[in-house]
Amino acid sequence: MENTRRMRPHYRAKTMAWRAAFFALMLCVCMCVFYVPVRAEYIGISDPTDVPEPEAKATYVLETTTGICIYGKNAEERLYPASTTKLMTALLIVEEGNLSDVVTFSAHAVNSIPYDSMHISIQPGEQLTLDQVLHAILIQSANEACMGAAEHIFGSVEAFVARMNERATELGAADTHFTNPHGLHDEQHYTTSRDLALIMQEVMKNETLRAVMSKATYTIPPTNKTDKPRYLTNSNRLIHQNGQYYNENIICGKTGFTTPAGNTLVTYGEVNGLSFIIVIMKAGQGKTFQSTSTLIDYFEKSLQIVTVANVFDYAAAVPSANGELVYLQPKEGFTLLSYRDDPMTDLRTEYSIPDMITEPVREGTPLGTISVYSGDRLVGKTEMVARADYGLEAPVVQTTGEISTTPVTTEAEVPRGGGMAQLFRFVLIAGGVVLACFVLYLVVAMISASRYRKRCKRIKNHLYIRERNGSGYDKL
Numbered sequence: 001m002e003n004t005r006r007m008r009p010h011y012r013a014k015t016m017a018w019r020a021a022f023f024a025l026m027l028c029v030c031m032c033v034f035y036v037p038v039r040a041e042y043i044g045i046s047d048p049t050d051v052p053e054p055e056a057k058a059t060y061v062l063e064t065t066t067g068i069c070i071y072g073k074n075a076e077e078r079l080y081p082a083s084t085t086k087l088m089t090a091l092l093i094v095e096e097g098n099l100s101d102v103v104t105f106s107a108h109a110v111n112s113i114p115y116d117s118m119h120i121s122i123q124p125g126e127q128l129t130l131d132q133v134l135h136a137i138l139i140q141s142a143n144e145a146c147m148g149a150a151e152h153i154f155g156s157v158e159a160f161v162a163r164m165n166e167r168a169t170e171l172g173a174a175d176t177h178f179t180n181p182h183g184l185h186d187e188q189h190y191t192t193s194r195d196l197a198l199i200m201q202e203v204m205k206n207e208t209l210r211a212v213m214s215k216a217t218y219t220i221p222p223t224n225k226t227d228k229p230r231y232l233t234n235s236n237r238l239i240h241q242n243g244q245y246y247n248e249n250i251i252c253g254k255t256g257f258t259t260p261a262g263n264t265l266v267t268y269g270e271v272n273g274l275s276f277i278i279v280i281m282k283a284g285q286g287k288t289f290q291s292t293s294t295l296i297d298y299f300e301k302s303l304q305i306v307t308v309a310n311v312f313d314y315a316a317a318v319p320s321a322n323g324e325l326v327y328l329q330p331k332e333g334f335t336l337l338s339y340r341d342d343p344m345t346d347l348r349t350e351y352s353i354p355d356m357i358t359e360p361v362r363e364g365t366p367l368g369t370i371s372v373y374s375g376d377r378l379v380g381k382t383e384m385v386a387r388a389d390y391g392l393e394a395p396v397v398q399t400t401g402e403i404s405t406t407p408v409t410t411e412a413e414v415p416r417g418g419g420m421a422q423l424f425r426f427v428l429i430a431g432g433v434v435l436a437c438f439v440l441y442l443v444v445a446m447i448s449a450s451r452y453r454k455r456c457k458r459i460k461n462h463l464y465i466r467e468r469n470g471s472g473y474d475k476l
């Protein structure tokens with residue numbers, strides 16, 4: 001009998017099984033020790049080309065909660081705004097005027113507009129409150145009302161228009177130039193769909209303007225020049241409940257039309273916690289209402305807003321002059337724009353923040369911005385603010401350091417800790433690893449057992465043959 005000892009198959013199977021189990025246990029222990037929470041995977045967008053394209057020269061769709069442009073077509077092309085000009089006119093009326101004032105219309109204000117343009121037949125010397133004038137401008141699109149308001153607030157139409165252009169520049173509408181307060185055609189009176197969205201975004205911050213534009217009808221009572229009331233009807237068909245184009249998700253908007261401008265519409269709508277500004281310029285008759293309604297319905301089915309539960313998941317550390325680290329984080333309420341049917345698994349961040357903090361900072365001080373991308377698509381952007389006070393033994397200022405002009409692209413710094421979502425994710429991963437190791441154990445055990453049975457059978461056959469040949473067993 002040979003003196004060589006070999007491990008029997010069933011011992012070898014047990015050893016491999018114990019090794020697999022030990023490996024699984026060690027892997028789980030390592031995950032527990034070195035586990036760092038991962039951001040929740042947000043549900044995102046399908047192919048953006050699925051967005052229904054409006055039949056118009058230019059389109060711009062802005063989601064105001066996140067500040068993200070969802071769709072743009074010829075967004076920087078200069079076009080004529082027609083009566084959507086009145087958005088800026090109305091904004092200046094509420095910012096610079098007193099709505100309880102009485103406006104007395106001059107002959108120039110009444111007679112300087114073409115009679116075949118939009119008006120409510122105001123007469124020279126007629127008196128209306130500025131609030132009534134505002135309703136006439138935004139609901140009936142009355143051109144002489146714009147002229148009277150401009151003269152009343154700034155003394156002249158020219159001064160009012162100059163302020164319109166200043167205000168456009170302040171809002172970032174760099175490709176906009178106004179020559180009048182009503183929007184009747186002028187070669188030098190132009191804007192872009194993007195600029196109109198920026199103006200509308202500012203308009204929507206004013207509750208008075210939002211309320212006025214949301215009205216389907218309005219009545220101006222008799223005045224010093226007429227004993228009959230004026231009944232105004234909003235030209236925005238999307239808000240008329242019994243109309244062909246009514247859409248319950250549309251809050252308000254402003255229409256516009258001249259022959260050179262075509263049909264123009266700026267609309268504000270809300271759905272699924274999202275707020276949309278939709279600008280459509282130079283479209284055919286009826287196409288603005290139809291296209292806007294189609295877009296808002298698409299967004300209702302496709303989009304949702306996701307609020308980041310723990311903004312420190314996107315924190316960044318900036319060195320200070322005294323060697324400390326100053327932690328910056330997005331403002332509370334940071335949201336990401338989510339398309340339902342495409343998980344955003346490839347999230348990355350870009351920070352535009354100071355290279356170093358050189359002066360004291362108070363908690364909440366804005367110190368740059370963060371942009372979050374899914375692939376190449378922007379899904380969230382907001383300010384980065386100081387997480388806590390730093391260096392307050394010195395005088396506090398509101399700005400510190402130089403903001404880097406080159407964005408830093410990185411994965412967001414994620415602190416240890418996390419929430420229930422991260423814990424649940426960890427449990428799922430750990431459970432998956434254990435399950436995989438258990439399956440591996442079963443496979444190894446089954447293979448080893450099969451090999452053991454085959455070897456036993458071969459040994460038995462070999463012994464039987466040798467017994468028949470009388471060769472004995474001493475060589476086994």
